[in-house]
Amino acid sequence: DTAVSQTPKYLVTQMGNDKSIKCEQNLGHDTMYWYKQDSKKFLKIMFSYNNKELIINETVPNRFSPKSPDKAHLNLHINSLELGDSAVYFCASSQLGGGPRTDTQYFGPGTRLTVL
Amino acid sequence: KQEVTQIPAALSVPEGENLVLNCSFTDSAIYNLQWFRQDPGKGLTSLLLIQSSQREQTSGRLNASLDKSSGRSTLYIAASQPGDSATYLCAATNAGNMLTFGGGTRLMVKP
Numbered sequence: 001d002t003a004v005s006q007t008p009k010y011l012v013t014q015m016g017n018d019k020s021i022k023c024e025q026n027l028g029h030d031t032m033y034w035y036k037q038d039s040k041k042f043l044k045i046m047f048s049y050n051n052k053e054l055i056i057n058e059t060v061p062n063r064f065s066p067k068s069p070d071k072a073h074l075n076l077h078i079n080s081l082e083l084g085d086s087a088v089y090f091c092a093s094s095q096l097g098g099g100p101r102t103d104t105q106y107f108g109p110g111t112r113l114t115v116l
Numbered sequence: 117k118q119e120v121t122q123i124p125a126a127l128s129v130p131e132g133e134n135l136v137l138n139c140s141f142t143d144s145a146i147y148n149l150q151w152f153r154q155d156p157g158k159g160l161t162s163l164l165l166i167q168s169s170q171r172e173q174t175s176g177r178l179n180a181s182l183d184k185s186s187g188r189s190t191l192y193i194a195a196s197q198p199g200d201s202a203t204y205l206c207a208a209t210n211a212g213n214m215l216t217f218g219g220g221t222r223l224m225v226k227p
Contacts, residue, residue, distance in 0.1 A: 004159075031213060043160075043205065043217040055214065090159060094213060104150065105215065107160040 003027050004108035006091050012114045013081060020067075021076045021111045023091030032074035033105065034066060035090040043090070049074055078113075086115045118143040120208050122218035129196055130226050137191040137221045139206035149182050149189045150215065152205045160205065164191070196225045 004025045013019055025032065031050040037043045047066045048055040054066065063079045078085060091108040119142045129135055139149070148167045152160040164173045164180040166189070172181040179192040189206055203222050207215040 033213075033215075035215075040219075041203070042219055043207075043215075045214045045216070048214055057214070092160075096213070103148075103213075104162045104165050105213070106162065107152075109159040110157075 004091055004093055004106050006089075006108040006111050008111060009109065010112050010114075012116065014116055015081055015083060017081050018077070018079045019081060019113075020078070021089055021091075021113070023074050023076070023108060024072055025091075025093040025106070025108075026072065027093060027095075027106060028072075029093040029095050029106075030071065031094050031096065032068070033092040033094075034074065034076050035092065035107075037088040037090060037110070039087070046076075046089075047074075081115045083115050086113055088112050118146075118208055118210055118216040120206060120216050120218035122204075122206055122221050124221060125219065126222040126224075128224040128226065131196060131198060133196050133225075134192070134194050135196055135223075137193070137204050137206075137223070139189040139191070139218055141187045141189075141208040141216070143208070143210065144184045144187050145210065146184065147209045147211075147213075149180075150207045150209065151178075151180050151189075151191050152207065154203045154205060154220070156202075163204075193223075196223075198225050198227050200225050 007022045034046040065077045067075045088110045092105040094105045150165045151163045166173045166182040177194040203220045205220045207217045
């Protein structure tokens with residue numbers, strides 16, 4: 001059983017389009033995250049979210065927005081896609097988050113986004 | 117702002133060798149330090165997590181150490197195997213459970 005799953009695995013789209021990537025975790029975790037891994041393989045946090053708090057990395061453009069319909073899901077919406085958005089996006093979850101009591105994050109398989 | 121650096125960027129060793137991967141971080145006010153493994157085209161797998169109050173953690177052939185005062189962590193892999201070939205990432209955890217990743221070390225273990 002997949003602990004953290006993402007759909008789609010691959011996404012190819014045109015500049016200017018709006019797209020969403022879905023993430024689901026079946027671990028009962030309270031906190032979920034989105035990361036971006038660029039072409040140079042650097043992984044950067046985009047968002048940290050639980051039902052109480054959304055923490056946004058200040059470098060993330062406001063075209064990106066997380067949406068959480070329930071505790072097990074954190075979807076990533078991207079408006080007006082740009083060429084530079086091409087990357088692999090990873091979702092993750094952890095039991096704890098938002099304070100000194102931190103623990104292991106479990107990652108999804110990633111979604112490779114290509115903007116043409 | 118936390119910055120994490122890993123050296124070397126790439127490493128190739130013959131099977132059976134013991135090896136050390138290095139990670140350094142600039143902000144010592146971390147909650148923990150984590151080591152991950154990433155296989156090509158795949159997600160990340162957590163290997164070891166060292167809490168800020170700990171000095172080391174061990175799992176099988178892997179041993180990770182943490183020296184907060186000097187801003188360093190090492191991952192020791194004993195008796196390396198071809199199946200260990202992957203990219204190894206370290207990540208420092210600060211407030212909000214936000215991970216800051218290093219650039220990774222690409223390890224190749226040759227049979």
